[in-house]
Amino acid sequence: MHQEMFCLARGIEAIRLMEGDNQRETSFERSDVLRRRVRSNQRPKLKRVRSARKGFEKFQIFEDDVNSIKNKYLKEYWKYVNRMKMMKIKTKTAKKNVDYLQMKTRNDVKSENADDKTVPWMLRWKYRRIHPVCDIRIQQVDGGFFERFGSLFKEQAELVEAQEQIEKKKVAEAAAEVAPEKIDDENFDEPAPTVESDEVSVSSTDTEAEVEKDPTQLIHTAWNIDELYSEVLYEILHNVGCDLSFEIGQTSLFSYAQDAFKISNDKHKHLMEVAEKKEAPDLMINVEVIEAKELHPKDSNGLSDPFVTLYLASNASRKYNSSVKPMTLNPTWEEHFALPIQENATDDTLCLEVWDFDPAESVKEKLGKVFDVKGLKGMRKLVKEIAVTATTGQHENELIGRANIPLNTIPASGMTMWYSLDKKNKITRQGVLKVRISFSSEKNNQVAEQEYRHLLRIILLHELEMSKVAPNWWFGTFSPQGAQLLTQHIAQSGLTPVEVAVCQYCVFAFIHQNHALSLTLFSNLLDRLSKPIQMGVVCDEDVKLFWDATKKLLPSCFGVIRKIRRKNINEKTKMKQVTDVLKILNHIHTLDPPTNIDLFPRAAYPWITNRIDDESNCNVPSALNDAVTKGAVDWLNHILENNKRPDESDFARLQNFIQIIHLIRSDLQKAIEFYDKLFQETVNFQYAKALYVFYQEKVTSLCEPEVRDICRNLKKIQYESTDGENAEDPLCDGTSLFELYLAVQKFATLGAGLCPADCDNFQIRNFHEWFHGGVAQWLDIAVYKALQRIEKAVELDRLTHVDNTVKYSSSAVDTLTIFYQVKVFWQQLNWPDVESCYSFIAKIIDDICRCSVFYADKMAAKVEGLGDSQNVYEKKFEITNEWCLAINNIDYVRETLEPFTNDLGMTEVIQKICDMKSPVDAQRCQQTLENVIANAIDTVRNKIIELLEVVVSKMVPSMRRLLVEGAELCEQDCNSIDRLMMYVDNNLGTLHRELNEENFSRTLSIVWDTLALTLKEIIQTNVDKRRPPSFFANLRKTLNLMMGSFKNPNEYDSCDVLSKTEQLLRIHGMETGDLIHEVHKNMQKKFKETTESPYGEISVRAKFQDTSLTVEVMNASNLMAMDWNGSCDSFVRIHLLPDHKFLSIEKPKTKTHNKNQFPLYDEQFTFTLTCDQRQIEDGLIMFSVKDKDLLGYNNRYIGEAFLAFSEIEDTMQYIGCLPQTHLLLDRASNSILASEEMRALEQRQGDKLAKEFLKKFKQRMGS
Amino acid sequence: MRSNSKNTLLKVVILGDGGVGKSCLMNRFVSNQFDEHSFHTIGVEFLNKDIELDGETYTLQIWDTAGQERFKTLRTPFYRGSDICMLTYAVDDKSSFKNIEMWRNEFLNYADVKENGQFPFIVVGNKSDVPVEEREVSQLELETWCNENSITSCIETSAKSASNVQEAFKMAVQYWLRLESRADKIDPGVNDTVDLKKKHSDNRSSCCTGSSE
């Protein structure tokens, strides 16, 4: 037993120190018993203090750095997971350990969110997020319902997003690589022209429905092939330019041509002869003098008047001069010259000289005429004339510098170059000159172009055939031989670059119809062509050819747009393709197609909608829009085709929609991320928006009717029928419906972000209305699942502290997790309609309240029976930690109710109601929500109180037994009081250690209330049993001892019942004599208050001297008439009270004064008291004034008066000198009769003294 | 705010067409006020009120609902777990009286009450203060309907003149008590089970169980 007390004291002391709670400290320090015990055990106390400190430090750490603990936890968690894996492998018997570990890990986490005050609630939740939600076994109750129904959706969505992000990134990188506007043709590293997959070829044939034609046939039908062939041979023979590369050589060119033209050997020989016989061509070198810069100044004014002279070294006498540009060092000429060259002129050199013009007289004269000449043409002529005059005449022109260009450095395709100007004997540069040089013949231009187109077609077809390049891959690179032949032809025919480009464009477009070429080719050609065409530089025939070619090219462009989703090529190529297409379309659109050409024939574009009758009102943007839409339509059909519902059940329908919306959304996502920018920048087309407009309409028409239908027919959730499999159905559908809701919600959000201006017109805008009927069911499902989980959580709770820093156990944490999940569900729902939102919040709060109450009930049920023990003699109950945990758990849940409700977004909703409706409405809604919350908190609090009452009521039997035992045996054995104290000590100690302050003090007051009630009961039954006063006195002693030990003195009076009970015990504990005296004292107090009396008044004097008491009865006045004659015969008797203490003293009386209502007694009495008697502090003198009966038998009371010893002076003075005391007479009344004291006397049935007193008392009342 | 844990909690829902005076009834009952120009109820409103009956205190948790059809999905979730349902009409509005049946059915459909047992419905004819010539439903009609539908409690009230408002709620609680005591006799100790399913069907949050030993 000593050991137990020791522990108790230690525990309480430690708590006291830990909490530093002054108030309770005093209440406990009052217990002498405890103090003694504590003092004798110092060492253990210290130990506890230290551990308490440690706990405190822990909080500090937590406050300092939540993150580090998170990390620590994560580490722990992975360790744990790994260990789990190991365990599984090792043995099944290790399951116990697994459980332990699981617990441990859980505890580790929970310990971190221990202190409510240091960490805001939200943070704790956040923190919990990294925790694997909750005990797996709780999830198993409903197959991870909440994980699917909310948090998991969220996580899933995040995961998908992350994946999308990765995908996006890949494509974005690809896009970035492709992005550079100018693609360097030479440097573009050509991707290996390998066939990627079968699909490629399939798709290519699919694009161009026609079967590829035989290339030879194509060539022959096109042109008289022999003629062209001999022309080519002739060109090879008469090569121009520097690039007759030695590696290639004539022979290789001949054989290449023969192959390309598919010419037999005999025919080749024959045609070769013809070509060799042909005369050498009339070749020219074309020189454009463009400009010069930084020329050396020659004139006195620091400038020059430069002009250019050019000639071939082999024919220096034939000089050509440019015009003179007066007074400049940076002249621009842009003048063309054609110099005939000899065959085999490769050794020749082109000489360029820049001169400063020094005009002769004659020139000046001519210049004078300038003003007479009209029109620009005349002016130019004149200037030229002047220049010629200047060169042929004797002149003193000064050379600025010259440049010599060997003809064999000039490529056949020509070149543009800056040359620096040198001068003999001068080291410094004299300036730079820019010239463009090319070769040409004097062929007919039309013929040359046509020849070139045919040659190009033949060579390209040949090359395509030879290299087997895959569709879409060829973008302009020929073999060296092919390139050589083409360049020679261009050079020898003197075709301009623009002419060449038109030809290429036409030929490529033609070939592209059968064999898809790289679209880059076209976009590059258009880059070069669009300006000349716009400026009207291109001749009409070529323009017509251009548009014909464009018409051939466009279908494949729109094909790319329509098939943008095909996964036949990699993203990078796809991006590139789309980029090219958009560039092409942009060029075409800006070129403004002529009206006489129908670019979009009905046959080629069956998918173009909104054509007005037969008119070709299509333009590039509208066709593009249609192509985009058509692509989406095709793709959607494809999705629908490939995602058929397995059946027509609600579940299948919902899952199907979810899948479809997901696919649509990811398509949109992709469109937004990659293509939209491209479309907008290149052709100013809002690609993603166009898609969204289409999709939202489709999604709405697809889902809305069915969702509404499903919501309308949702089955009620019947909680009763959970055992049946069929009960899962509505839950399942409900969950899927929610999943679909989230999917549509995401989709709608996307639209709002995409086109904020238009989203109000979208059909999808009110999507939530489709689901309206479902929300109530979702809430119901959520509650149902929550209740299930709570029950499981309670079942799994081991009723041990989550860790040593907190005072609740696992189920409390789990319950909060469940609440959190409900909240996540609500947040996910993100219901847009405010009015409904408000009602739903009210519902959720009410539901959470219901869950909390349910939890409280389960918790109470779980601990019921714990701590009870029974042996043969008695039933006992000890408060256990489990009980305390149960209370703390419920309290912990209650505490989170308010923050929880704040997280539901109440304020926002109220604010919106205020904006939408009126402040008054908002006020009322707010009031309602507050009421609901307060109600919830109250209800749960009452649950706690209820539980506390249960706990205390369980203590009652033991307490009652000990109390009664103590009262019976007190004199002989103090032990039972000790035992009672210990029992209460023990239990309160446990409560104090485990409960928080609020609940502990609540318990205390319940304890006192209950104790008071119990005592009252004990008093009642034991009075009936006629227990002696000592029994009650002992009870009272015990009670006072207990109150002294456990009760805070300032609470002492607060407990009304208790003080009343104490009073009752005091009364019942008194001996009869004392009790009677108590009655008299009450009478004395009461009489003193009377101010008026019908009975009359007496005047007395009294004094103490040493131990003697002298009383002088002087007179009476206004005595009540008692006799028939209207007067009275009175005398006064003197009693000293309490009676039993003055037994030795007689009760003297005055003489009787007949028929006198104002008698003068004037009698003096002296009492000699013992020392003890003199010491009686509450002694009283009672004067009873009686009416003497004739016979003396039946004296009747007139009235009584009291004088307390304390009112009597102790003096040596003569009594006659003392003032008189006037005492009003009064009688015992009913109120005295009804007092507890009198009642107690009445109950002392066997007590003679009491009986006698009561009998007399009635007489004294005047009855 | 309630303080006493010994009170029995009773959840009351007030149903009826919009404008019959449900909100006014509740406000009259709870705060003894009447507002002639009361606002339309948004969704639901909630108030608490203690009521004494035969020395026992009952805490009524009163849910006032919005009668319009568009609020249907907002109010029906609150039916579940109710102990008392107050069906309300206005005596000067015949159609609101006709709709009582619809309201009862809606309630039964969503409240998840025990099928066999009776449920404490009370029919309240509000606005009894209106002049006789404006009256469209007589007391007799009310009683007849209740008889036909075996509802034993009905009363005419006026939120405006405060007549019979307290009585109406008292009557409802009495009815509940009657049914409750009968149910206890039939199926004693049903509350002791810790079975989830049964708890749901009988999720009365009575707080007076802990007082006994």
Ligand SMILES: Nc1nc2c(ncn2[C@@H]2O[C@H](COP(=O)(O)OP(=O)(O)O)[C@@H](O)[C@H]2O)c(=O)[nH]1
């Ligand atoms: N004459 C009269 N009018 C009432 C009474 N109770 C409510 N009203 C009026 O009926 C209208 C609708 O009341 P309200 O409580 O908002 O009806 P609710 O829609 O059922 O909540 C208000 O204009 C009230 O003034 C009543 O007892 N007598």
Ligand SMILES: [Mg+2]
């Ligand atoms: Mg209303």
